[in-house]
Amino acid sequence: MSTIEDKSRGMVSERLADELREDILKGRRPSGARLGEVALAERFAVSRGPVRAALNLLSETGIVTIVPNSGARVRVMGRADARALYQVRAALEAEAAGLAAARAGSETAAQFGKLLDQHAGEIAAHPEGAYLQGVGDRDFHMVVARMAGNPIILRYLSRELYPQLSLLRLKHRNVTGRGARALNEHMRIATAIADGDSEVAGLLMRRHIRNSWTALEAQLSETAEDPE
Amino acid sequence: MSTIEDKSRGMVSERLADELREDILKGRRPSGARLGEVALAERFAVSRGPVRAALNLLSETGIVTIVPNSGARVRVMGRADARALYQVRAALEAEAAGLAAARAGSETAAQFGKLLDQHAGEIAAHPEGAYLQGVGDRDFHMVVARMAGNPIILRYLSRELYPQLSLLRLKHRNVTGRGARALNEHMRIATAIADGDSEVAGLLMRRHIRNSWTALEAQLSETAEDPE
DNA sequence: GAGGCATTAATTGTCAACAATTGAGGACAA
DNA sequence: TTGTCCTCAATTGTTGACAATTAATGCCTC
Structure with a gap:
């Protein structure tokens, strides 16, 4: 063809x-x-x-x-690769959230509201876990990364970390209904950013990614192929 | 030839x-x-x-x-590039310091002591500012990055951020006698890492890099070529 | 029968020629 | 004089052949 x-x-x-x-x-x-x-x-x-x-x-x-x-x-992604990936992701996205908060304007809250409402609709349509793996979750994180106004962070996330994440998730399809919880965490992060609260935004983002890692790690343990 | x-x-x-x-x-x-x-x-x-x-x-x-x-x-490095670079550096190196602290062993303090004694000697030999630009400062940061045990962070720092830093510093040779202060900051960071105190290590490293940026930014203002 | 070594087929690294794109310079018209 | 268009030289993108390296195969020795 x-x-x-x-x-x-x-x-x-x-x-x-x-x-x-x-x-x-x-x-x-x-x-x-x-x-x-x-x-x-x-x-x-x-x-x-x-x-x-x-x-x-x-x-x-x-x-x-x-x-x-x-x-x-x-590339074959092992457990150690995944852990390293999430560590870097936590550091960079927390920084991005903080920077985004520092640059937030008056229209930021409305933008986030629109985006997250849309995500809420998607979750309602697909109740079980289609949220995290699709383009939905990444959309939020991409928006935050763009808002940070740092081209290096944006490049690392969009060009390297997210493709690796997609590769990693290929074998662990169903991210058990964390969709609703993730959305909730997104909303709190969005609020902090819109409020211009860099510190809280960074903290919440870090925690959010840590939670995501915990969920994925559990899945990696279930489908444990190799010890390392 | x-x-x-x-x-x-x-x-x-x-x-x-x-x-x-x-x-x-x-x-x-x-x-x-x-x-x-x-x-x-x-x-x-x-x-x-x-x-x-x-x-x-x-x-x-x-x-x-x-x-x-x-x-x-x-590449021509502008002021915005430098700022973005230091933002990413702060995030990644703070994370690295925290991870290094979490992995520190009983021999860590001695290793740092030896390294930093050596650096102190170099500073005494070249009192004015040869410390920050040479391989000395980077050595400390490289050691920390290696200790973190995260290959992605190590790769980003050694293969991308540090070369860009070197390129940036080409035009701003004399990093006014920050050598002694930087060494002092390094020692405190090393202590925190050796103590296994991730939080403090990360905080001190972030502050250290912020100070470094402040010094560089002042130089960029002096030799201001273009407004942007 | 098992292990080590030379040979060989397959694959990557390098080269030099060809095609396509760009940017500059000049001619021409308004 | 200025703006536009055209032409051309220089540079990058692509191609297919050649050289070097690798990894597997089979043979020989123990």
């Missing part, structure tokens, strides 16, 4: 990276799968140059690991 | 990246300088393939900016 498909704007290597990222994050090409350059080049009807560039791009985001002279594979 | 020089192990692209990074961080190839692929390829007697790979590597670290179809340049 699709050789490289639709949008012909931009560099081939970036379109390739987009395709591959979607493949990986959608569950095709499972963790550990080889990503041979020749195979990919044939699959997308393109030479090996752009393929290499695309693989390098994806290795930056952390969803692909490249070992020199051996090749690229879809 | 040197074509690619000495160590012939490893990939050409990585050796190239090392050479270029050193060139940039040593002050040759000033901010904004073009990094044409053909020129670099001839300069290092190598083809354009590895040059492209090396430039991509350096753009990941943030000391080179690449605009598609236009080329690569040494």
Whole structure:
């Protein structure tokens, strides 16, 4: 079917990276799968140059690991990786929440209200756990990250940590009905940000992510494959 | 002279990246300088393939900016970039200090003592400000980052934030005798870490970096080139 | 039969030529 | 003189062939 498909704007290597990222994050090409350059080049009807560039791009985001002279594979996320990920996430998102609070304006509360109402509707429609894994939860966190006004934080979160999170969640689909609790925590964070209370916003965000980690860790324990 | 020089192990692209990074961080190839692929390829007697790979590597670290179809340049760090950098640094290093404290053992205090004694000696030898810019200050922060045991934090700090810091400091050489004060702050942080006091360690580290930013910001104001 | 070593097929790293895009410079018209 | 358009040189993006490294296969020795 699709050789490289639709949008012909931009560099081939970036379109390739987009395709591959979607493949990986959608569950095709499972963790550990080889990503041979020749195979990919044939699959997308393109030479090996752009393929290499695309693989390098994806290795930056952390969803692909490249070992020199051996090749690229879809990253396998272990328990230690997940823990490290959530630690960094807690630090960066707490900072982001604090910065966002410091920059909050008079219209901030209304914006958050609209967004969270929408999320509440989605949760009501899908009562059991569709919230956390979809784009819903990330939306809130992305909004906060953008509000922080720090391009480095935004880049780390959107380009590296969140893709890795998606990869991590591929195997632990049902994030047991934490949706309602998460939404509640989001609302409290939003209030603190809108109030301009940096300290509380950062604290609540940190706690929120810690709770998220606790829930995920329990799941990791259930489906325990390997001790480490 | 040197074509690619000495160590012939490893990939050409990585050796190239090392050479270029050193060139940039040593002050040759000033901010904004073009990094044409053909020129670099001839300069290092190598083809354009590895040059492209090396430039991509350096753009990941943030000391080179690449605009598609236009080329690569040494990054120009503005005031906003510096502020964002120090914000992220504060968040990540505070987290690292806290994690390090949580993992501290009985030998930690002795290790820090040895390191900081050495730093004190260096400061005594070079009373005016050689401390902060050299490898000395970074050494302490690197030790803390390693102690944290979080590979993501370590990678961000060593591979991205610190190179950018070096680039930023290229134009503001003399970090007015903050050496002694910085060392004092380091000692207090080390004590907190060795005591296993995560909260205080994180707090002190955050304050330490905030102080560092204040000092740098003053210098940026003095040599104010552009309003932004 | 098991372990170690040379050989070989497969894959990645590098090269040099080709295609496409960009930005500058100049000519021309208003 | 100024603004616009066109042309062209320079640079990046892509391609396919060549070299080097790796990992597995089979053979030989113990």
